Amino acid sequence: MTDNSFNPAVDEWYYPDEKYRENANAPDYDKIYAQAAKDIEAFWGERAKSLDWFAPWERVLDRSNAPFFKWFVGGKINIAYNALDRHVKTWRRNKVALIWEGEPGEKESLTYWRLHQEVNKFANVLRSMGVKKGDRITIYMGRIPEIIIAMLSCAKVGAVHSVIYGGFSEQAIADRIEDANSRLLITCDGAWLRGQVVPLKETVDKAISKSPIVETVIVVKRTGQPVSMEQGRDYWYHDLMGLPIASPRFESVEMDAEDPLFILYTSGTTGKPKGILHTHGGYAVFTSTTLSWVFDLKDDDRWWCAADPGWITGHSYIVYAPLILGATSFMYEGAPNFPYPNRWWKMVEDHGISVLYTAPTAIRGLMRFGEAWPNRHDLSSLRLLGSVGEPINPEAWRWYFRVVGKEHAPIMDTWWQTETGGFMITPLPHVALKPGSATRPFPGIEIDIVDEEGNSVPPGTDGNLVIKQPWPGMLRTIYGDADRFVRQYWSQYAKQGWYLTGDSARRDKDGYVWIIGRNDDVIKVSGYRLGTAEVESGLVSHPAVAEAAAVGVPDEVRGNVIYAYCILKAGYQPSEALVNELKDHIRQQIGPIAVPTKLELVTSLPKTRSGKIMRRVIRARAMGMPEGDTTTLEE
Ligand code: PRX
Numbered sequence: 002m003t004d005n006s007f008n009p010a011v012d013e014w015y016y017p018d019e020k021y022r023e024n025a026n027a028p029d030y031d032k033i034y035a036q037a038a039k040d041i042e043a044f045w046g047e048r049a050k051s052l053d054w055f056a057p058w059e060r061v062l063d064r065s066n067a068p069f070f071k072w073f074v075g076g077k078i079n080i081a082y083n084a085l086d087r088h089v090k091t092w093r094r095n096k097v098a099l100i101w102e103g104e105p106g107e108k109e110s111l112t113y114w115r116l117h118q119e120v121n122k123f124a125n126v127l128r129s130m131g132v133k134k135g136d137r138i139t140i141y142m143g144r145i146p147e148i149i150i151a152m153l154s155c156a157k158v159g160a161v162h163s164v165i166y167g168g169f170s171e172q173a174i175a176d177r178i179e180d181a182n183s184r185l186l187i188t189c190d191g192a193w194l195r196g197q198v199v200p201l202k203e204t205v206d207k208a209i210s211k212s213p214i215v216e217t218v219i220v221v222k223r224t225g226q227p228v229s230m231e232q233g234r235d236y237w238y239h240d241l242m243g244l245p246i247a248s249p250r251f252e253s254v255e256m257d258a259e260d261p262l263f264i265l266y267t268s269g270t271t272g273k274p275k276g277i278l279h280t281h282g283g284y285a286v287f288t289s290t291t292l293s294w295v296f297d298l299k300d301d302d303r304w305w306c307a308a309d310p311g312w313i314t315g316h317s318y319i320v321y322a323p324l325i326l327g328a329t330s331f332m333y334e335g336a337p338n339f340p341y342p343n344r345w346w347k348m349v350e351d352h353g354i355s356v357l358y359t360a361p362t363a364i365r366g367l368m369r370f371g372e373a374w375p376n377r378h379d380l381s382s383l384r385l386l387g388s389v390g391e392p393i394n395p396e397a398w399r400w401y402f403r404v405v406g407k408e409h410a411p412i413m414d415t416w417w418q419t420e421t422g423g424f425m426i427t428p429l430p431h432v433a434l435k436p437g438s439a440t441r442p443f444p445g446i447e448i449d450i451v452d453e454e455g456n457s458v459p460p461g462t463d464g465n466l467v468i469k470q471p472w473p474g475m476l477r478t479i480y481g482d483a484d485r486f487v488r489q490y491w492s493q494y495a496k497q498g499w500y501l502t503g504d505s506a507r508r509d510k511d512g513y514v515w516i517i518g519r520n521d522d523v524i525k526v527s528g529y530r531l532g533t534a535e536v537e538s539g540l541v542s543h544p545a546v547a548e549a550a551a552v553g554v555p556d557e558v559r560g561n562v563i564y565a566y567c568i569l570k571a572g573y574q575p576s577e578a579l580v581n582e583l584k585d586h587i588r589q590q591i592g593p594i595a596v597p598t599k600l601e602l603v604t605s606l607p608k609t610r611s612g613k614i615m616r617r618v619i620r621a622r623a624m625g626m627p628e629g630d631t632t633t634l635e636e
Pocket residue numbers: 267313314388389390391392393414415416417418419420439502503504516518519525528529530
């Protein structure tokens with residue numbers, strides 16, 4: 002059945018100015034897509050030539066042990082060398098790599114040369130502390146330049162970083178430290194957010210008391226509030242960087258293209274987060290190609306990816322790809338509406354940002370304050386805009402296009418995942434747009450929308466979004482759990498060898514892709530990915546809770562919010578105080594992003610006869626919608 006009522010924008014076209022085709026980094030879409038599809042190895046092999054390799058690869062793609070694909074087999078590379086060292090040998094040495102603004106208003110800029118020196122110094126510090134190739138290093142910091150320095154230093158010494166978003170709390174940190182078996186942790190005293198200090202070091206101390214495998218903590222001084230420093234375990238970053246051992250010269254360790262670069266934990270359908278593993282070679286090729294073609298970065302651009310380095314968007318498009326391309330990036334520490342709702346627009350004007358990449362939830366949040374705020378500023382430097390993290394509703398798209406982009410900056414709606422490493426379905430700047438559609442797959446990416454058996458579904462019909470060919474930026478495994486990797490992504494369409502994204506989508510009559518959302522128990526809250534199972538296991542870890550169910554419910558600004566329902570253990574009485582205590586418990590355990598908007602204490606939950614909680618029914622009830630088929634309902 003063709004049903005275009007899902008989205009009113011399927012016939013709404015926006016045609017970018019011809020100037021986006023002329024002089025673009027990306028070739029013509031149709032031509033390059035067809036060419037890449039014919040021979041993906043030739044296509045990616047050609048792209049890989051734009052990087053500096055210590056030794057060339059023997060084979061672009063090895064499919065012999067699928068789904069454990071290998072890219073650029075035999076090639077030797079270091080992604081940090083490509084991000085820094087190769088530029089300092091050219092005129093880019095004195096080009097600004099990073100402009101940073103703190104929430105209280107400090108500004109700093111680092112040239113490629115300075116960044117290169119800082120990274121080398123810290124790489125020497127890490128090595129002097131015994132860090133070796135393959136060691137896992139945990140990073141838990143705010144949005145300050147040192148997080149980028151820390152990540153790149155790990156890459157230089159061949160260590161594997163595991164960055165934990167600063168919004169996570171002690172239990173989430175402890176679990177990740179343990180899963181990665183990480184003995185060194187880099188953090189900062191605190192971070193500024195909405196005029197307040199977020200006490201990161203204090204949270205680290207609590208996490209380590211639960212997970213004592215951490216032997217060394219390096220602390221960057223950011224906010225200056227007093228923190229406790231444990232002798233023999235905790236060191237100030239600035240003390241270490243002042244030691245003679247912190248020489249500004251360091252030879253990047255030669256890595257195999259397939260050697261791990263980082264682990265990034267993300268939510269799945271079970272309570273335990275998955276450590277998504279990415280590598281030096283393929284990831285470098287994929288992130289730099291996609292950024293260059295989609296956002297068309299040129300040497301005079303000022304790129305602002307307004308994500309957090311603690312998420313994949315930040316890893317790929319704040320840290321690695323822009324530096325590989327030799328671009329100038331901007332990074333801001335704090336909240337978009339602090340001290341006033343014009344903060345972002347003021348920074349666009351002050352820094353002459355030319356390309357802005359953010360999330361629908363941020364756009365909707367800023368939209369709420371009205372257009373007077375952006376209209377007070379000169380935003381004429383913006384030439385391209387981007388969106389990521391969840392479907393962008395056409396209303397937000399149109400506002401972004403009209404008010405921010407002044408109807409001339411095309412919006413690149415990029416669909417991708419932690420697992421994919423980089424953009425998968427996205428426009429290129431010269432591609433005609435429809436508000437709310439991520440348009441078509443990037444060259445070299447083959448996708449389909451299929452039913453449970455793997456048959457392509459007709460236009461206008463929902464199906465499972467699958468990826469049919471490997472790509473260089475793909476995750477290589479789930480750290481320490483190869484079985485889960487195979488089960489999660491490759492088992493449903495094992496016969497065909499396709500990757501299951503977990504998203505449902507549909508194509509319209511023009512072949513444009515519309516992402517509907519997750520079709521598993523993963524929800525997107527303000528663009529953050531959370532598993533309902535994580536929230537549930539967080540709740541049942543409280544002594545009063547016997548059973549819990551969490552669901553995502555649509556929200557105008559945040560995309561989704563969490564509603565949770567708990568059955569109490571015998572002997573506990575429901576009360577307002579207990580509800581607040583449970584919310585607080587989640588804040589402590591997982592982090593503020595996981596706190597349910599609504600938490601109800603109930604005496605029963607709808608379950609199937611086999612005892613499975615029927616989240617679909619709970620969700621329908623929460624939204625006041627029909628409950629659908631409840632014939633298997635037990636209670
Ligand atoms: O559901 C899709 C949604 O975000 C999920 C991936 O989340 P995460 O791994 O946290 O990565 C987010 C940043 C890449 C996807 O499965 N998603 C991401 N981008 C879009 C999107 N949904 C619709 N449109 C997008 N542009």
